[in-house]
Amino acid sequence: MTVTVHTLHDRISPPTGADSSLQTQEYLINMGPQHPIAHGSLRIILRMDGETIREVIPVPGFVHRGLEKMGENLTSLQFIHLTDRMDYLSALMNNWAVSKAVEKAAGIEVTQRAQYIRTIMAELMRLQSHALWWGVLGMDLGAFTAFLYGFREREVIGKILEETIGARLTMNYIIPGGVMSDLHPDFVRQTKEVLPYMKKMIDEYDVLLSGNVILQERLRNIGILSGKDAIGYGCTGPVLRASGVPWDLRKTEPYGVYDKVDFDVPVGSVGDNWDRYYVRMEEMRQSIRIIEQLIDNIPEGDIQTVKYGGRIKIPAGTYYDHLETARGVLGVTLVGDGTDKPYRIHLRSPNFNNLWVVTKLAVGWRIADIIAIQSTLDLVIPDIDR
């Protein structure tokens, strides 16, 4: 049996003439890879009728670097630095996902100290990622000042991370067997100073943007995603939780030391833009809560159980492991063949699976709404393309 393969040109061939009784003609418009609000290089083709969107066709691939192919020739330690460059706003959590999969496959134990450090770092990263998301959402919707306020918060946390890790964006810190280097002596003190400051700032964000009636008009009851659709479209993370499905891997399959801390998982009810917005605001507060419980109790000990640079052999078999990044579930499928390089590594990226729901959500709304929808979906494009 033959299977027909199409091209993009077939898909966007000129639309047929009159549409509604007003004799309007549909037209195609290109929110190209270079666009002030694209959060990266994503091309979206919109078929429009006046100002109303009739069809959304995302065309990804502008940042495709072939990470999975590269992974077949790199040891797991070498691959970690590539994972930073996927969803760079949750770089540490990406590192942790691959490390976790390799540790599960090879049966490596990790010390308690390393687990504490990993959890605290991941939550700091989540705070930083959501602060930037908030700023960019403000900027997309027209409140430019929000962008700078979000970045100011990011700087504060980035400084703390940089002292320990050495980098501000591409962290390359959590490796199979532990973490790459020990905490800076000032880390605990600085983190404890930052936490009340962040709490105050999040309240200020609420006053500045969340309470603004214009923002609420732009976000409420727009882009409503039902729980069933969210599951069918493979959405995870805050997008899924805003639609009413309370699935958070940190609670259901705790890793790191998440089982030792007390925190809530914010879940929305309507599944509109506003729910997706507010779920993330609440997640910021919960992250602060988690860090507060852990920061004083970091146990002493080694930070690595595998000699640094030692080759980790991945036994033959298919392994899948996942964790919750700032944007959703990042899964790693590892197929090992007994050597230190995987036979196949596949990354189930949260942004790739969250992207496609926009083809359903934005139909029937206007351009301003698709921008709001994309902002609240919080996509990072390199993660879509890998």
Added chain:
Amino acid sequence: MNFVHILASAGGPGPKTFKVLTVADRALEAVNTNLWMTALYLLLAVLAVAGLIAFLGMSLIYMERKVAGHFQCRLGPMRVGPHGIFQTVADTVKLLLKEDIIPRDADQLMHLVAPFLSLTATVLVLMIIPYSPTLQIVDLNIGVLFVTAITGFGVLGILLGGWASNNKWSLLGGMRAGAQIISYEISATLAIMVMVLFSGTLSLSGIVQSQEAGWWIWRAPVVGLVGFILFLIASVAEINRTPFDIPEGESELTGGFNTEYSGMRFAFFFLAEFINIFTVAAITVTLFLGGWMPLHIGDFAGFNHAMDIIPPVAWFLGKTFVIIFIIMWLRWTFPRLRVDQLMHLEWKIMLPIGFANLLLGAVLVLFNFYFFP
């Protein structure tokens, strides 16, 4: 001839008498005596307006950048000159030297004409604003009508720019601008009408002089304040500033109607936008805040005397820059409205309030009911 004498109010060494004398008046007078003087006055008028545009362009753009910077917890321009005061000079030189990129399929004539239309509409209004009793180019006795007519004319530049660029994003921006500006003119005009009712004259300097007993914003009971707020919101929409900047929505339309403009033509659109801010603030100040009229409080003769020492032009500029600051403050705080929400705001909310305001104002004028008589 257009001399108007205002009688001093009763009691004590009263406030100054303000005699209004415009440049047009002087030129007209000079026709009888010396034609060279007429020509000189007209030339002075032209140079003054040109100088004013240049000065306003430089200072407003610099002010915007500094205000934006400080709102965003950063400093703004600091390097070009002390505290960056020559930044706009550098920007202007850059824009003048930049290449004018014109899309090949754009409508060449319309693409060229559109920025000029925008700038012309704005500059025409600059000519009739009363900056001080002796600093006014022309005082038309239908001043208010002229203002509303010319600001309506300004939308033509944006529409043409959007259409002529041969770019779907520009077209969307231009169309949105057309709908927006035409709608909000109605609210603006309704607010202006209330003030005309109170002042009893359409001429702008007449309106300023009628506020000698007190600025209309508080002297016209309630309707003055409501009218002020309506006029301010409508004017911000007229000049395409956030929260109403969807025609140029940077984050949505990559620049809207001025996507395909660069170099000198973009400079004209940009300049037109900033001079528009000044014009709109000046009209607001003239109608609601007393123009160049100093602040007088009832019977405090000493206070009034002190207020009179400050020259009227300083009063005018001070009030205008406060309003400009408020307009900039709005831009850097609020997100932007979606186009249908914007229409909803105008037609379903501001228009009914505007009409009610006008009716109430008419009743109040009929019964001669003012605050702080």
Added chain:
Amino acid sequence: MAGLTQIEDIRRIEPAAEERPDADRPAVMVPVDRLHGLMQTLRDDQAFAFDMLLDHTAIDWHTDGDIEVIYQLFSTLHGQYVQVSAKVPRDNPVVPTVCDLWPIAQWQEREAYDLMGVLYDNHPDLRRLFLEDDWQGFPLRKDYTDEDMLERSK
């Protein structure tokens, strides 16, 4: 063990399914012509209720001449995972699509087609995802070469 029970339950409804060895979770392998039927039952039957297709990818078993397609399923109702896979010959890798069951499969399958060359029967819009429409070859295959490729010496 809950895992084994699951496999036995699956085998009860679909005898052709066999346990896939050396996987870290309940995993079955079915012949490709039984794939769609099994997936439908796994999603619709409330005892399984696998309503989320978490991941779908393909593995190129070059030396065996097969491509294996793997589906990771998750049930939000029961909180359980299962892995379903099928092998197709490399020179005619036709697999029935499951995008009528889980909408996200439409794009996960396009990625597998783009990078591995798996053809999906009845797919509404099968075309390349990341690469240009006129790209030749499938990069993730083990025998892929092109003139710009750089080889690392082992």
